[in-house]
Amino acid sequence: MARTRVRLTFPTALIQEPIVYRLVKDFDIVINIRRADVTADHGWMALELEGDEGALERGVKWLRDRGVQVDPLERDVIVP
Amino acid sequence: MEKLNGLRCRECGRHYPAAPVHVCEFCFGPLEVDYHYDALKGVVTRESIAAGPPSMWRYRDLLPIEGDAAVGHHVGFTPLIRAKNLADELGCREVWVKNDSVCHPTWSFKDRVVAVAVTKALEFGFDTVACASTGNLANSVAAHAAEGRLKSYIFIPADLEQGKILGTLVYSPTLVAVHGTYDEVNRLCSEIADKYRWAFVNVNFRPYYSEGSKSYGFEIIEQLGWRTPGHIVVPCAGGSLITKIWKAIKELKTLGLLEGPVRTKMHAAQALGCGPIVTMIKNDTDVLVPVRPNTIAKSLAIGNPADGYYAYKTTKESGGSGEHATDEEIIEGMLLLARTEGIFTETAGGVTVAAAKKLIERGVIPRDESIVICVTGNGLKTPDALQDRLQTHAKIKPSLSAFDRALAELKSQTS
Ligand SMILES: Cc1ncc(COP(=O)(O)O)c(C=O)c1O
Numbered sequence: 001m002a003r004t005r006v007r008l009t010f011p012t013a014l015i016q017e018p019i020v021y022r023l024v025k026d027f028d029i030v031i032n033i034r035r036a037d038v039t040a041d042h043g044w045m046a047l048e049l050e051g052d053e054g055a056l057e058r059g060v061k062w063l064r065d066r067g068v069q070v071d072p073l074e075r076d077v078i079v080p
Numbered sequence: 081m082e083k084l085n086g087l088r089c090r091e092c093g094r095h096y097p098a099a100p101v102h103v104c105e106f107c108f109g110p111l112e113v114d115y116h117y118d119a120l121k122g123v124v125t126r127e128s129i130a131a132g133p134p135s136m137w138r139y140r141d142l143l144p145i146e147g148d149a150a151v152g153h154h155v156g157f158t159p160l161i162r163a164k165n166l167a168d169e170l171g172c173r174e175v176w177v178k179n180d181s182v183c184h185p186t187w188s189f190k191d192r193v194v195a196v197a198v199t200k201a202l203e204f205g206f207d208t209v210a211c212a213s214t215g216n217l218a219n220s221v222a223a224h225a226a227e228g229r230l231k232s233y234i235f236i237p238a239d240l241e242q243g244k245i246l247g248t249l250v251y252s253p254t255l256v257a258v259h260g261t262y263d264e265v266n267r268l269c270s271e272i273a274d275k276y277r278w279a280f281v282n283v284n285f286r287p288y289y290s291e292g293s294k295s296y297g298f299e300i301i302e303q304l305g306w307r308t309p310g311h312i313v314v315p316c317a318g319g320s321l322i323t324k325i326w327k328a329i330k331e332l333k334t335l336g337l338l339e340g341p342v343r344t345k346m347h348a349a350q351a352l353g354c355g356p357i358v359t360m361i362k363n364d365t366d367v368l369v370p371v372r373p374n375t376i377a378k379s380l381a382i383g384n385p386a387d388g389y390y391a392y393k394t395t396k397e398s399g400g401s402g403e404h405a406t407d408e409e410i411i412e413g414m415l416l417l418a419r420t421e422g423i424f425t426e427t428a429g430g431v432t433v434a435a436a437k438k439l440i441e442r443g444v445i446p447r448d449e450s451i452v453i454c455v456t457g458n459g460l461k462t463p464d465a466l467q468d469r470l471q472t473h474a475k476i477k478p479s480l481s482a483f484d485r486a487l488a489e490l491k492s493q494t495s
């Protein structure tokens with residue numbers, strides 16, 4: 001089992017979709033939401049994902065392909 | 081004197097013992113260094129500070145280190161310049177420039193944060209420091225690691241130009257270029273920071289590192305004779321510097337060191353091509369919408385700033401504001417500062433000058449109130465920003481008559 005901590009930022013168009021549900025169901029990832037702010041037109045979540053490494057990578061890729069921004073909790077680690 | 085009180089979560093307030101950690105295990109909020117201000121009251125005085133060295137370490141009691149500075153003994157205490165010519169040009173009464181373009185040793189305010197982080201790394205017994213950076217931070221981490229005889233790992237995206245990394249490589253760090261998109265490289269660096277027991281300055285050492293920025297604020301106030309200015313215009317990337325300058329002012333107030341009440345308004349300056357914090361301020365919302373940076377102000381190009389929310393709150397709480405600068409305005413800002421005050425700053429300084437000018441023109445900053453413009457980096461590091469804009473005025477043969485003709489020509493052009 002591997003773990004990763006990420007911050008998801010949802011564009012307005014995706015707010016109404018069951019993204020997190022699909023992540024759990026289709027990728028067999030256990031999620032643990034620690035902090036979130038989701039309203040009608042924006043949303044972010046700080047959460048922990050747990051699953052096997054391949055599943056996490058595929059899950060993160062799927063999120064990005066859907067248009068969800070996936071950042072580490074620290075957000076920009078690369079500093080100019 | 082027990083001055084440090086461990087770490088505290090900025091969101092839920094939970095306390096943690098002092099350790100190289102940066103995230104609250106309960107709410108994933110950021111951790112911040114906590115101090116026993118009661119123990120510092122009456123001990124840290126204007127006199128005790130004035131008796132300290134001419135460096136950022138004169139504020140050692142308000143920085144998160146236990147002993148003496150281990151590296152960067154000469155960082156900080158940079159000039160605060162009364163910018164009369166710039167003030168004339170802007171039509172203002174009192175303009176000051178806090179000039180970290182001459183910060184020792186790597187010419188940006190990042191030396192302040194890194195000197196604290198590396199000292200702290202040694203206090204915690206680390207033998208390796210690290211960062212992921214394309215510019216000022218990389219220069220500073222590599223230099224201070226060399227001084228502290230620590231190993232250092234610097235991560236960069238593989239497509240970075242060679243010229244940009246020479247100022248880092250010269251200090252003999254281990255430089256690792258990572259292939260991939262920005263998002264992939266960024267996330268990998270977070271995972272590396274998580275896995276290896278290194279002092280990753282802006283990740284697991286972030287609570288200590290970021291406190292170093294307070295010294296920039298302390299110095300402004302001390303150099304103004306313990307008065308707070310009417311306005312401080314600060315360049316923002318991650319949003320930490322502006323937050324910490326404000327924290328510095330509040331700490332000096334808590335300790336009773338200020339002359340008169342705090343009347344400072346904090347203003348955020350960002351490039352239009354990467355300005356998510358200023359966008360929050362303009363839209364008056366605490367929701368940060370991440371952006372893809374597209375600006376010549378590379379040193380401010382952080383699209384999803386970790387302290388964006390706190391930077392926004394700082395401007396709100398102080399009654400300040402924010403302004404964007406276009407790439408053209410950034411260059412004009414750099415040229416204006418150089419032409420009026422003889423200071424060559426990098427693009428970040430151009431952003432600040434340009435934003436200050438616009439805030440003055442918009443009437444947000446009244447012309448008769450005192451203004452501090454924060455110049456945080458040196459123009460010689462990135463001369464390419466001006467390459468196409470400046471040229472030689474005359475090319476002549478080595479004869480006096482050739483020069484006479486050229487001079488007459490130039491004079492006729494300007495008259
Ligand atoms: C020259 C310069 N000025 C200002 C900043 C902004 O600081 P912060 O990230 O704390 O907002 C940076 C770096 O991030 C910088 O390199």
Ligand SMILES: [Zn+2]
Pocket residue numbers: 089090091092093094104105106107108109
């Ligand atoms: Zn917390």
